[in-house]
Every structure is written in structure tokens, then in C-alpha cells.
Amino acid sequence: MNPKVVLKSEDIPKQWYNLAVDLPSPLQPPLGPDGNPVTPEMLAAIFPMSLIEQEMSPHRWIDIPEEILDILLKWRPSPLHRALSLEKALGTPARIYYKNESVSPPGSHKPNTAVAQAYYNKAAGTKKITTETGAGQWGSALAFACAQIGLECKVFMVRISFDQKPFRKLMMQSWGADCIASPSTETKAGRDILAQNPDTPGSLGIAISEAVEAAVSDESGETKYSLGSVLNHVMLHQTIIGLEAKKQLKLFGEKLPDVVIGCAGGGSNFAGISFPFTLDKINGAQIDIIPVEPFSCPTLTKGPFVYDLGDFSGMTPLLPMYSLGHTFVPPPIHAGGLRYHGMAPLVSQAVHEGLMEPRAIHQLECFEAAVQFARTEGIIVAPETSHAVAAAIQEANKAKEEGKEKVILFNMSGHGLMDLRGYQSYFAGELGDYEFPKEEIEKNLAAIKDFPKPSTATSGKW
């Protein structure tokens, strides 16, 4: 049996899908320091207006410019595989499908938005883009996109990943970007944190503060900032994943999946695979939609739904999201890209509405799943992605217990060929499971207790 479906170039989706339009309870606006909704003009200091319009768009479908499609076509449409060997090893009646986003030049889903963001910046006259990166996947994706479009790129990489993944830095350098460890001495935010805690492993929240500061402090106005996850326009650009997967499942002879799974750090690859199917669920389909996170950074499963800052130092607006508190510095687990205190407002609102059922999985179970996947399907996944693999295996085992022929779809968000240190530690028996203590979470949440509160109203349908 054919284990994969590859669409023709002309079948690439020509529009992105905006879930905000269909959410049964409305998405709440980001708030400025005075507690009022931020205006497009306030965001214009760091983003081009075309991206700000997408951030607030009232349109369900948004055309993908041809120039973006031309670059995406270098590796898209990405293949959808049927995990026949994994199914056999598990002895499950479930049919498991995975969307292979590792085929992009940097090795993950991240270029889907990096290319779009670089394109809109270039069109608006931007010369240089700053950003943060956790695992290094986002930094390399933006470095790749800036090289394609013709922009300078500066990346603040979370210290712990910078040390664990030296080859990611070299990838960014190969694409012409400048990558430094965060916190750094180049920004006030970085210097303040280093003064308090010189040995900090860093966090995505800290790196975001530095990258935003570096953009706004360029008085020429030609430097903008780019975020690899969390914001609405990033979720939008990633929906090409699920839109392709929908066409490919049909070619496999399937109607809709019973279960859709993605790992969730800031929420972008999960949004990409799941939002087009969330629309089917809103329209009445029975689909379990599962964002998966590590026990050590349990934003959706342990955090409250609040207004919180997107970064450590307060450079960003307040966002309505599940959060562990913006001062949360998670333990240095290997899945660097999942170490974020917050979650995309669109994913958060959908979870709050009951459309999605988040799940936390321990690190060891994830590596065990990743190794089983490598030995059956052949692909060595990123540690972030291993969370989706582990959840897919859990679901396939559940289908076996129940004797049900379920269709399970998950997003294979990236390969782990630059993350073999994590595998090395796993094989050496050096990794343990870590659950973030409740008291620590409460301590971080105390810092945001006086922030405005989002409405908790839902449609009550799910």
C-alpha cells in the first residue's frame, strides 16, 4: 500500500484560514499598559501594517500572495504519510497519518510563516528583522526566509539551547543571520536579567524582550520584529498545513480524522494542523483535537486563562491566554521550543471554549515514543514533535483497547537531526521526568494578579 500522498504544486492552497471569524466565543483584544485595547498604530512600531491587518482581520479566508507561494513551493505541498510500520508495531486498528513538515530547508513548519513575514516586511520597506528563538528552529527559519527575500536578520537564542545546539547557530550563519545567546549584554532587558541571575538558562520570554527592544531602539525605523508563534497572523500562515492535510486525507480515502494532534509551545504548528478541522468541529463533526505540552511547562493543563504579557520585561501587550506567568523560567528540558509561559490567544480561546482537550506528557515517554517512531517510520523527530508522537501512540493504544478503527492525524512539526544531544542524554539514562511544582506556578501567577481579567463566557456548546 502507498504510504504517502504528495499533492501536485498546483494543488497548494491559495488562501489561509482565519479561525477567529468562526470561534463561538469571540477572541478578546490585546491590551496596552493602560488596560485599553491596543490600536494598529501602537503595533506599527514593531510590525508592518499588512501583518497588523491580518492580526485583526474580520475575513475568514485570506489570499496568499504569489511571491510567497513561489518560495513555499520549493518544498510544499509537504507529504502526508500513513504510519503503516508504526501501526503494525503497535498492533492497533487505528489508521495513523502524519503531516511531514520536516521537509522544509530548515527542517520544520516554521518557514510557513517566516517566508510570509519576511515578504510583508520587505514590501513595507523593512531592512532588518530581529527575533528570538528557543530550540533554534524558528531562528533558522527566519534566517532562511530573510536570505530568500533579501533582509538582514538578528536572532536572540535562548542560552540553554544556544549551548545545547551549536549547529543551529551555524545554520543561521550559513543563511547570513547574526545569532547571539540570550540574555545578552546588547540590550537593557538582557543586562538587567544577567545582573540578577548571571547563570540563567534564559527563556523565550526574556529573548522576546531583547528582540523587541533591539527593534524599537533602531531610530531609523527600518528594523522590525518578528514572532515565530503565539500571534494570530502566525497561526493564520500555518493553516496551510491542515488545509493540505485535508485534501491529502481525501486522496487516502478518508473523510475526516477522529483525532487531530499537535505539540504546543506557542501554538503555531498545532494551530496549523488543527484549525481547518476545528471549523468542521464547530460545524458539527466529532473530532478530538489535542494540543500536547510537556509536564515541565504545563501552560494549558495547569495555567489559568488570564491576561498576561507575552514576554519577561513588559515590551509586549497583554494577551488573553493560558499562562504560567511571564516570569516563569521553565526547567531546561530538551524540547526548547515548548518552554514558553503562554499560549496563542486563538488556541487559548478555543481550549477555553471546550473545542480542544489539552494533554501534558512527561519527557521520558516522549523520547521513548520518538525512538519507536525512528525505528518504525524512520524519521528522527525533534524533541518538541516527540510530544505529538507520544500522544498519537497513546490514542492508537486506546483505539486498540476499545477495538475501534480510528483515524488519527498528527503534525510531524520537525526533524531532530540538530537535536541529537537530547537523544544522547536519553540513551545515557540522564533524563528524568519533571513536573513543575504547584507552589512555583502560584508564585509566578502572583505577579499578574492585578492585571485585567478576560471574559470567561463561552457558548456552552462544548
Ligand SMILES: Cc1ncc(COP(=O)(O)O)c(C=O)c1O
Ligand atoms: C519542531 C518544532 N515543533 C514545535 C515547536 C513549538 O512551537 P509552536 O507551538 O509554535 O509550533 C517548535 C518551536 O521551536 C519546533 O521547533
